[in-house]
Amino acid sequence: MTTQPENGPEAETNSGSTSASGTSVANTSVSGALLEMRGITKRFPGVLANDSVSFDVQGGEVHTLLGENGAGKSTLMKILFGMYSADAGEVLLEGRPVDVSSPSAAIEAGIGMIHQHFMLVPTLTVTENVALGLPHGVRPDLDVVRSRVGELSEQYGLAVDPDVYVWQLAVGERQRVEILKALYREIRLLVLDEPTAVLTPQEVDDFFVTLRALADDGRGLIFISHKLHEVMALSDRITVLRDGRVVGSTTPGETDRQELAEMMVGRQVKLASVQRQPADSSGESNPADLDYDARPANDARLVVTALDVAGDRDGVPPAVRGLSLEVAPGEILGVAGVSGNGQRELAEAIAGLRRPLTGSITLDGFELVGASPQRIRRSGLSFVPEERMRDGAIGDFSVSENLMLVDHGEPAHAVRGWLKLGALNKRAVDLVDRYQIKTPDVSTPTSSLSGGNIQKMIMARELSSGPSVLLAAQPTRGVDVGAAEYIHERLLAQRDEGTAVIVISEDLDEVLALADRIMVMFEGRVVGTVHRDRCTVEQLGLMMAGG
Amino acid sequence: MAEFFTASVLVTTFAAGVRLAMPFLLAALGETLGQRSGVLNLGVDGVMLIGAFFAYWTVLETDSRLGGIAVGLLVGLAMGVLYAVVTLVFHAEQGISGIGIFLFGLGMSELLFQELVGTPFPIPALTEVAIPLLSDIPGLGDMLFNHSLLVYVGVVLVVVFTWVINRSTFGLNLRAVGENPEAADSLGVSVVRTRAIAILIGNALAGMAGAALTIELGTFQNNLTNGIGFIAVALVYFGAWRPLGVLAGSFLYGLVTATVTQLKVLDIVSGAAASLTTTAPAVLTVLALAVIARRTASQPAALTVPFERRR
Numbered sequence: 001m002t003t004q005p006e007n008g009p010e011a012e013t014n015s016g017s018t019s020a021s022g023t024s025v026a027n028t029s030v031s032g033a034l035l036e037m038r039g040i041t042k043r044f045p046g047v048l049a050n051d052s053v054s055f056d057v058q059g060g061e062v063h064t065l066l067g068e069n070g071a072g073k074s075t076l077m078k079i080l081f082g083m084y085s086a087d088a089g090e091v092l093l094e095g096r097p098v099d100v101s102s103p104s105a106a107i108e109a110g111i112g113m114i115h116q117h118f119m120l121v122p123t124l125t126v127t128e129n130v131a132l133g134l135p136h137g138v139r140p141d142l143d144v145v146r147s148r149v150g151e152l153s154e155q156y157g158l159a160v161d162p163d164v165y166v167w168q169l170a171v172g173e174r175q176r177v178e179i180l181k182a183l184y185r186e187i188r189l190l191v192l193d194e195p196t197a198v199l200t201p202q203e204v205d206d207f208f209v210t211l212r213a214l215a216d217d218g219r220g221l222i223f224i225s226h227k228l229h230e231v232m233a234l235s236d237r238i239t240v241l242r243d244g245r246v247v248g249s250t251t252p253g254e255t256d257r258q259e260l261a262e263m264m265v266g267r268q269v270k271l272a273s274v275q276r277q278p279a280d281s282s283g284e285s286n287p288a289d290l291d292y293d294a295r296p297a298n299d300a301r302l303v304v305t306a307l308d309v310a311g312d313r314d315g316v317p318p319a320v321r322g323l324s325l326e327v328a329p330g331e332i333l334g335v336a337g338v339s340g341n342g343q344r345e346l347a348e349a350i351a352g353l354r355r356p357l358t359g360s361i362t363l364d365g366f367e368l369v370g371a372s373p374q375r376i377r378r379s380g381l382s383f384v385p386e387e388r389m390r391d392g393a394i395g396d397f398s399v400s401e402n403l404m405l406v407d408h409g410e411p412a413h414a415v416r417g418w419l420k421l422g423a424l425n426k427r428a429v430d431l432v433d434r435y436q437i438k439t440p441d442v443s444t445p446t447s448s449l450s451g452g453n454i455q456k457m458i459m460a461r462e463l464s465s466g467p468s469v470l471l472a473a474q475p476t477r478g479v480d481v482g483a484a485e486y487i488h489e490r491l492l493a494q495r496d497e498g499t500a501v502i503v504i505s506e507d508l509d510e511v512l513a514l515a516d517r518i519m520v521m522f523e524g525r526v527v528g529t530v531h532r533d534r535c536t537v538e539q540l541g542l543m544m545a546g547g
Numbered sequence: 548m549a550e551f552f553t554a555s556v557l558v559t560t561f562a563a564g565v566r567l568a569m570p571f572l573l574a575a576l577g578e579t580l581g582q583r584s585g586v587l588n589l590g591v592d593g594v595m596l597i598g599a600f601f602a603y604w605t606v607l608e609t610d611s612r613l614g615g616i617a618v619g620l621l622v623g624l625a626m627g628v629l630y631a632v633v634t635l636v637f638h639a640e641q642g643i644s645g646i647g648i649f650l651f652g653l654g655m656s657e658l659l660f661q662e663l664v665g666t667p668f669p670i671p672a673l674t675e676v677a678i679p680l681l682s683d684i685p686g687l688g689d690m691l692f693n694h695s696l697l698v699y700v701g702v703v704l705v706v707v708f709t710w711v712i713n714r715s716t717f718g719l720n721l722r723a724v725g726e727n728p729e730a731a732d733s734l735g736v737s738v739v740r741t742r743a744i745a746i747l748i749g750n751a752l753a754g755m756a757g758a759a760l761t762i763e764l765g766t767f768q769n770n771l772t773n774g775i776g777f778i779a780v781a782l783v784y785f786g787a788w789r790p791l792g793v794l795a796g797s798f799l800y801g802l803v804t805a806t807v808t809q810l811k812v813l814d815i816v817s818g819a820a821a822s823l824t825t826t827a828p829a830v831l832t833v834l835a836l837a838v839i840a841r842r843t844a845s846q847p848a849a850l851t852v853p854f855e856r857r858r
Contacts, residue, residue: 104735107734108735115733119734123722131719132723133720139715
């Protein structure tokens, strides 16, 4: 990498106003582009993840890469960052081919990446995390790193204590550490893979100010997101990928959310968040009028009282603290909050997978605390877990086997311990058909299905028992738009049939689209529970920040 | 029982305990390094055995005790190369391949002993090096400051390892690689190289621990270690992956072993009771682990997880 002299001025003179001009056309050189990826092709067994993708970024611009899960965004970025090697195509930085055969080569070339799953070592301090991998002598020069980290966080408004351990930081702070790591390495191109998923709406606003400042200093930013309003707010340019191909490039001025969504999916879609906007987002409603203790209209079916649930780490406060909630038949309670505020532990406690420290959970008066997951299910609770491949399905099992996981012991499905495979298969075929699960066969291994279809399969299994309470955690995370739409319809239909539904989601748009009442969690506590039709996004955002 | 609690017996027993602790300490320090990098090596005992045999044979043939220790270290290094290839290149399941290394070391040391030596001739022990002034302190001097060079090396290594793990660049890489190898990799830290270095040093120390054991005992026999290598692995958990903790655990084991031996020598326990007291170290391991097992927070998160970049 020593043959890579600083060539800043050229990039900087081309930055700014020219940003919208360079619509990407395959195989034509874009003059002055900071980054050019030409004809990138990557094959995985059975999938063409990138099909001759060309993409460029100017210095000073935010270029968004938009697409559904599996469209090839992450693959393209992992090629750029040296985590995958491309089968064909080349990467040019400031017009020169650049070696991106490994992450360290990419870093040396000036490329930084903020991964969706943070690349931090929790048992090291902030300073040590930044210092990791830098050229050091026998001893790392932590004092130098610490003071530079201080300067950078001052300059870009990335406040974080350099001497605390990363495991002690909140998710938003961890993201700042990631950005500091990249800035410390003087990157010229920064890739951000769905960075806003862990932030409250207000934090997103601050974050965008920081990103804009980074771009204004001449850096090129690649922003990956599927949240269309954020894409519209932040981007200078937008390139849409579908099925591994570029389907088009545009600018926020030339398009709207509806059109972007259709480019992503390749057909007409109804956008849940467009369909159903919050009551008033102009900020005119008076927060004092808001009822922060909204109760269900009917008698509650599931009642959680004063629940404390421990998290995974010792020596810190419980992940859920003094939490109470009620859900009535025929309503959806949305649980909103930034990731890592106790939602996962709450869900696991209700489903019986994690024993609460104190408190009670009753379903129609029956105490669930201490009961086995099987007993809890028999009492009428269905659970769609957050980690669907860990808690919701067994990858090596066939679709049919996964569909029978919960109720294979019922008399209709087994006689004296022997499965009635014929009947079970017949039911599986029926469920695959009814829930529009796209699979070649019910004997197909589940791991070969797409995320959306695995989620539909889990929904089919959980709903077919006719639950009286349905608990769905992150029901559409990592699911393509089409399947997400279908899952939303199913959840609403289940509510209309009289099921008490809890939807836990970090996606505020999803909560707004589905819930009748919204409960906001922060640091394991309930900040408030409000009626969906009487709150604004701003109010919810403040609540998500603990206010 | 009274004859045990005399000043001279207590001092002798304690001094013997310190000496006996060394094989535990060296092997467990090496294993600590490996585990902090995320690699579990259950083959420590096998590496110790094969290192012990070669050290014994070297001393028998050349009369050089330091030469024997050096050979033990090199043989351990060679076993480390084998284990690094198996775990880092072929990404083998660490628990199983470690057991393979153990069985290899056990069988190979027996075979070589039968073929090359046959009869357990005695070899000379290491001479003691008294530390000036300190060794003249009554009691304490003989307990701590009148030992072979190996004991001082072991204690110095504890300090060195503590510094390396917590303060050096290599230690920073080591901790990162053991906790989150993907993160280390994304910053250009070579996971394979860091783990390879940790494995090589760890195995070299295991080989040296075997050499220390055979020279301390002054002879070799089949399965000389009698499970010390496995206890060393347990000591890493006991010491919560810190060299100082490992030192404390090793001393505890050395002292218990020395006490049991002394009680038998003095005929305080005999017959079946004597055999039963031999299990004391093992019982202690189980008890210690039962208590320690609750503190899993300090265990390297990526322990036993192979690292492989997808291509």
